Structures are given as structure tokens and as C-alpha cells.
Amino acid sequence: MAMAQGQAARATREAVPPVSRVAIIGGGISGLAAAKQMAAYDPVVFEATPSVGGVWKHCVYRTTRLQTPRPDYEFSDYSWKNRDDPSFPTHTEIVDYLEGYADEFDLWRYISFGSKVVDIKFLGGAEAGFTELWSGTGKDPLRGKPMWEVGIVTGDSNTVQYYKFEFVVMCTGKYGDVPRMPVFPPGKGPEVFKGTVMHSLDYCKLSEEETVELMRGKKAVVVGYKKSAIDLANECAQANQGEGGQACTMLWCGPCTGWCHPTPSGACRSPCSTPHACLSSSTSGPTKGSSDPSSAAS
Numbered sequence: 613m614a615m616a617q618g619q620a621a622r623a624t625r626e627a628v629p630p631v632s633r634v635a636i637i638g639g640g641i642s643g644l645a646a647a648k649q650m651a652a653y654d655p656v657v658f659e660a661t662p663s664v665g666g667v668w669k670h671c672v673y674r675t676t677r678l679q680t681p682r683p684d685y686e687f688s689d690y691s692w693k694n695r696d697d698p699s700f701p702t703h704t705e706i707v708d709y710l711e712g713y714a715d716e717f718d719l720w721r722y723i724s725f726g727s728k729v730v731d732i733k734f735l736g737g738a739e740a741g742f743t744e745l746w747s748g749t750g751k752d753p754l755r756g757k758p759m760w761e762v763g764i765v766t767g768d769s770n771t772v773q774y775y776k777f778e779f780v781v782m783c784t785g786k787y788g789d790v791p792r793m794p795v796f797p798p799g800k801g802p803e804v805f806k807g808t809v810m811h812s813l814d815y816c817k818l819s820e821e822e823t824v825e826l827m828r829g830k831k832a833v834v835v836g837y838k839k840s841a842i843d844l845a846n847e848c849a850q851a852n853q854g855e856g857g858q859a860c861t862m863l864w865c866g867p868c869t870g871w872c873h874p875t876p877s878g879a880c881r882s883p884c885s886t887p888h889a890c891l892s893s894s895t896s897g898p899t900k901g902s903s904d905p906s907s908a909a910s
């Protein structure tokens with residue numbers, strides 16, 4: 613019963629009028645914030661997937677957490693319920709928080725899920741004063757006449773449906789779409805390497821069991837060096853720490869500028885005070901001064 617009520621409260625947009633004032637493309641954190649700000653215009657939010665949350669729903673690993681404290685990743689008009697909790701929120705908590713924001717400001721009714729924008733045309737022409745609209749002159753960019761035509765495909769359909777708008781807000785993000793695979797010189801890429809090569813966006817699509825199966829007993833190299841890479845290296849190591857597996861120590865050495873890395877429990881490590889420090893995911897705690905690459909992943 614409670615679930616039925618929750619679903620009823622989250623009734624989404626079923627039909628898009630042929631002409632509307634505002635289109636918002638994307639239902640991640642940016643699209644939700646834009647929808648709230650433009651609610652007076654009854655905006656249409658086109659979201660390609662069946663859910664809000666953007667990368668926090670679709671581009672995360674089992675261990676992905678926010679790397680900023682809760683108060684630093686918060687809408688100014690909607691606080692985290694457990695704002696003082698010092699742990700870094702999991703991706704599930706973040707999606708709950710974003711859904712709570714949509715509940716709070718009744719944003720679901722603007723959202724058209726499963727609607728992928730495939731085409732946008734500017735209808736105004738050069739004489740429309742397009743540059744002026746964006747020049748910061750304070751003029752209202754809503755001109756009272758359609759300026760944009762937006763093409764949508766829904767579901768498995770190949771048919772593009774077009775709708776007209778006065779104003780379009782792009783909230784499509786920059787991390788959740790096309791994998792950026794490195795290009796290797798001839799003879800130094802996949803034709804000579806016989807192992808599995810996978811982009812993190814594809815790894816995200818695997819279940820927990822599949823990721824463990826993929827990594828167990830393998831020598832893994834993580835290409836890239838930021839938060840996502842560290843999360844992935846952790847997961848590779850964890851997949852090999854079961855019975856008969858070998859616990860390993862991972863070390864990351866590099867300049868530290870106050871950036872801190874959540875521990876497996878989600879609590880914040882103290883930011884390091886030295887210009888070069890190593891963070892370790894092993895139970896033995898941070899190790900300084902070691903950079904043995906053989907311990908990086910096994």
C-alpha cells in the first residue's frame with residue numbers, strides 16, 4: 613500500500629505538448645535543479661533512461677561513494693537528512709537524496725522517462741538575436757515564440773518525434789555516455805594483448821557476482837589515476853581476498869593537496885599534510901615512502 617502511494621506520488625509526464633516553453637535535457641542532479649528553478653514554466657524534462665540520478669544511477673561500481681562531504685554536495689534548498697554524518701554517501705544514498713529532492717519539489721510530473729534527445733534545431737535564424745540572448749544583458753531569453761525544435765526517440769522506436777520550445781537547458785552531463793578508449797599504435801594494442809580490455813562504463817553494467825568472477829585470479833591493470841580508478845583497483849583486490857586468495861596492499865603515491873580518499877567503511881581519512889604521501893587500502897594503514905609497483909594489483 614505504501615509503495616502504491618509512493619508510485620502514485622511519482623506520476624511522471626505521459627504526454628508532451630507539441631509546443632512548450634522550456635525543455636530540460638537530462639534528469640541527473642543538474643536537470644533536477646533546473647526543473648525546480650523553472651517549475652513556473654511547466655518544463656519538459658527529457659531523460660533517456662528510466663530513472664533520475666544520472667551517473668549516480670548508471671555509472672557506478674559497487675564501492676562508489678561520493679568523494680566530497682555531504683554538506684559540500686547538497687542543494688541549497690534541500691539538506692541531507694543526516695547532514696552531520698561524516699561518512700561519504702554511497703551511490704545508493706545519493707540516488708535516494710536526489711529522489712527525495714524530486715519528491716520535495718514535485719518534479720516527477722515534469723519528467724518524461726525513456727525519452728532520448730537525438731536532434732536539436734535552432735529555428736530563429738541569425739536575425740533572432742541569438743548572441744544577444746546569451747550576452748548577459750539581462751534580456752528574457754523566453755521570447756514567447758518557439759525557437760528550438762527537439763527530436764526525441766522513445767523506447768525501441770526509430771521514429772523521431774519533434775517538439776518545439778522557446779528555451780532549452782542542456783543537463784546531459786559529461787561522464788555517462790560514450791567510453792573514451794585510448795588509441796594504441798599499430799602492433800601495440802588489442803592485436804597483441806590477449807587479455808580482456810574493458811572500459812569502466814562497461815564494468816558498471818556488471819552485477820557484483822560478475823565483477824568478482826571477472827577479476828578473480830587475474831592480474832589486472834587499471835589505466836587512469838583518479839577516484840574511479842582507485843575504486844576499481846580496490847574492487848580488483850577485494851575480488852581476490854577470499855579463501856585461497858592473496859590479500860595485497862595497494863599503494864598510491866602522488867602529490868597531495870588536501871584531497872582525501874574515503875576508507876572502505878566510508879569514513880574520511882585525515883587529509884595528508886605532507887607534500888607526498890601514500891594512501892593504502894590495506895588493513896595495515898597508510899604507508900609512507902613506498903612505491904613498489906609489484907604490489908599495485910594482483
Ligand SMILES: Cc1cc2nc3c(=O)[nH]c(=O)nc-3n(C[C@H](O)[C@H](O)[C@H](O)COP(=O)(O)OP(=O)(O)OC[C@H]3O[C@@H](n4cnc5c(N)ncnc54)[C@H](O)[C@@H]3O)c2cc1C
Nearest residue numbers: 638639640641642659660666667678679728729784785787
Ligand atoms: C564514478 C563517478 C564519481 C563521481 N564522484 C563525484 C564526487 O564525488 N563529487 C562530485 O562533485 N562529482 C562527482 N562526479 C561527477 C558527477 O558527474 C557530478 O557530480 C554530477 O552527477 C553531474 O550531474 P549532471 O546532472 O550534470 O550529469 P549526469 O549525472 O551525467 O546526468 C545526465 C543525465 O542526462 C541524461 N542524458 C544524457 N544524454 C541524453 C539525451 N541525449 N537525451 C536524454 N537524456 C540524456 C543521462 O541519462 C543522465 O541521466 C562523479 C562522476 C562519476 C561518473
